[in-house]
Amino acid sequence: MSTGVITITDTEFETEVLKSEQPVLLYFWASWCGPCKLMTMTVNNAANTYGDRLKVVKMEVDPNPTTVKQYQIEGVPAFRIVQDGQLLAATEGAIGKDKLFNFIDSHLN
Template sequence: MSKGVITITDAEFETEVLTAEEPVLVYFWASWCGPCQLMSPVINYAATTYGDRLKVVKMEVDPNPITVKQYQVEGVPALRLINKNQLLASTEGVIAKDKLLKILDEHLSVN
């Protein structure tokens, strides 16, 4: 599967995330966000490392207010791990690579 990170919009959210066969890590970011630049390599690493059992998408917050509001994103960077329309995990702010991998390992091992 390993497709890397896919950029999506509000219009694509249902198709790419909610009805996806595999769990999806949604990365909310903004072009003006310095901490988001720190998270990008970690997100790319997750996409390549877990690509066989996880889809990774990124969504810029400013042009996509519907999803941002629906998932209560109050700060960026923010992550939401969703599987079949169910929120499994949620973080806001920069997190270390090992913390992200721990979250993914916890939730992906049951699939």
């Protein structure tokens, strides 16, 4: 399985997220978002740490309005955990590594 962050768009969402055999951590970001830039290393670290049991994907909000609307993204950075096509958890705002890992751990089987 992949241990890196996968960049996706609205057109790839169904295949990469909804049809994924693994749970997915969705990371929504924007190029103009300062806190998003701070989250890059943490998200990469999560992908490397959990890559054997969690797919980590990132999606830029501005060019992907369909998924942003569907997952009710109101601010960035934002995180969603999806498994078997179902939304399991959501959080928004910049968070530290420990909080992100706790968020992931509490929703992985």
